[in-house]
Amino acid sequence: MKYINNQGIMDPAINLAIEEYALTELDINETYLLFYSMNPTVIVGKNQNTVEEINMDYIREQEVNVTRRLSGGGAVYNDEGDLSFSFITKDDGNSFHNYKKFTEPVVRALHQMGVKAELLGRNDLLVGGKKISGNAQFSTKGRMFSHGTLLFDVNLENVARALNPDAEKYLSKGIKSVRSRVTNIREHLDVDMDIDQFRQMLLKYVFETNFDVPEYKLSERDWGNIRQIAEERYRNWDWVYGKSPKFNMKYSHRFPGAGGIDIRLDVKKGVIQNAAIFGDFFGVGDITDIEKLLIGAKYERDVIEAKLSDINSGHYFGKISKGDILTMLF
Numbered sequence: 611m612k613y614i615n616n617q618g619i620m621d622p623a624i625n626l627a628i629e630e631y632a633l634t635e636l637d638i639n640e641t642y643l644l645f646y647s648m649n650p651t652v653i654v655g656k657n658q659n660t661v662e663e664i665n666m667d668y669i670r671e672q673e674v675n676v677t678r679r680l681s682g683g684g685a686v687y688n689d690e691g692d693l694s695f696s697f698i699t700k701d702d703g704n705s706f707h708n709y710k711k712f713t714e715p716v717v718r719a720l721h722q723m724g725v726k727a728e729l730l731g732r733n734d735l736l737v738g739g740k741k742i743s744g745n746a747q748f749s750t751k752g753r754m755f756s757h758g759t760l761l762f763d764v765n766l767e768n769v770a771r772a773l774n775p776d777a778e779k780y781l782s783k784g785i786k787s788v789r790s791r792v793t794n795i796r797e798h799l800d801v802d803m804d805i806d807q808f809r810q811m812l813l814k815y816v817f818e819t820n821f822d823v824p825e826y827k828l829s830e831r832d833w834g835n836i837r838q839i840a841e842e843r844y845r846n847w848d849w850v851y852g853k854s855p856k857f858n859m860k861y862s863h864r865f866p867g868a869g870g871i872d873i874r875l876d877v878k879k880g881v882i883q884n885a886a887i888f889g890d891f892f893g894v895g896d897i898t899d900i901e902k903l904l905i906g907a908k909y910e911r912d913v914i915e916a917k918l919s920d921i922n923s924g925h926y927f928g929k930i931s932k933g934d935i936l937t938m939l940f
């Protein structure tokens with residue numbers, strides 16, 4: 611087994627690209643262990659509807675990254691206080707779907723530090739009934755990875771804020787996240803330490819050595835390929851949003867003194883296929899103009915805002931403003 615040092619990079623796209631690169635391009639007979647932390651990011655599962663999982667207003671205001679991973683499961687929020695681990699190895703036919711195999715060394719290490727973690731359900735690590743780690747796996751062409759978060763010292767209020775509070779707006783066949791109560795590992799340690807020391811401890815216990823951990827050093831060529839994967843996949847709108855299963859958006863709202871409005875959209879590959887607007891608002895314009903404007907556009911706030919910028923909203927919506935419409939749509 612070899613350790614891949616990500617050099618403290620906090621960019622989620624680069625970290626997920628290192629993982630993918632180690633999975634598909636490095637020695638097929640080697641097991642690699644990678645740790646990463648990141649700037650605030652929501653990572654959705656492979657088969658999720660991204661907009662259904664994230665709190666779009668919060669993500670926008672706080673400039674939280676959003677990306678999609680290769681593995682399935684629900685959406686998590688990570689920041690600099692999370693230490694995710696990934697075992698990248700051979701898919702030997704009995705390791706895939708075996709969460710215990712990969713979480714056990716971590717659980718053992720946590721026990722050494724006084725943290726009574728246990729694997730519960732299929733893929734969560736809990737301490738005192740609260741989640742400290744969510745795990746997921748991915749396998750392709752005889753290789754696999756098993757990765758998990760470790761809530762070491764994450765801002766837990768932001769975990770709740772960044773994940774979508776109002777998913778009733780959407781209807782899709784996307785995989786839904788399983789909400790849990792969460793806690794930070796740091797609160798349960800025998801002896802306090804920071805996240806760097808925590809990583810050192812994990813390395814020591816996982817590799818069972820007090821000496822140097824065997825390391826695979828990423829070459830310049832590796833880094834070049836990793837940057838390319840980061841751009842092409844983890845920073846690519848088509849992957850992060852467009853890959854979502856098709857969904858319907860429906861939202862009704864009554865504005866006192868200005869009328870009620872009901873908007874429905876069909877979205878496929880992130881693009882609006884159909885739009886229907888109903889209501890008893892007080893405009894004179896033909897509302898199908900607005901519906902036509904929306905059809906074919908990416909379901910993305912900046913795109914729709916630009917599309918609406920030229921219209922005279924009073925003409926169509928009376929006292930309901932463009933800002934109100936945007937708030938309803940996103």
Ligand SMILES: Nc1ncnc2c1ncn2[C@@H]1O[C@H](COP(=O)(O)OC(=O)CCCC[C@@H]2CCSS2)[C@@H](O)[C@H]1O
Binds near residue numbers: 687694744786791
């Ligand atoms: N960072 C983090 N760690 C643990 N649990 C979290 C985290 N963020 C949110 N949550 C809680 O888990 C549920 C979602 O649980 P759910 O079971 O739906 O999804 C998962 O656990 C997926 C784990 C993916 C792990 C990858 C490893 C490296 S990159 S991401 C969410 O609603 C919160 O209640």
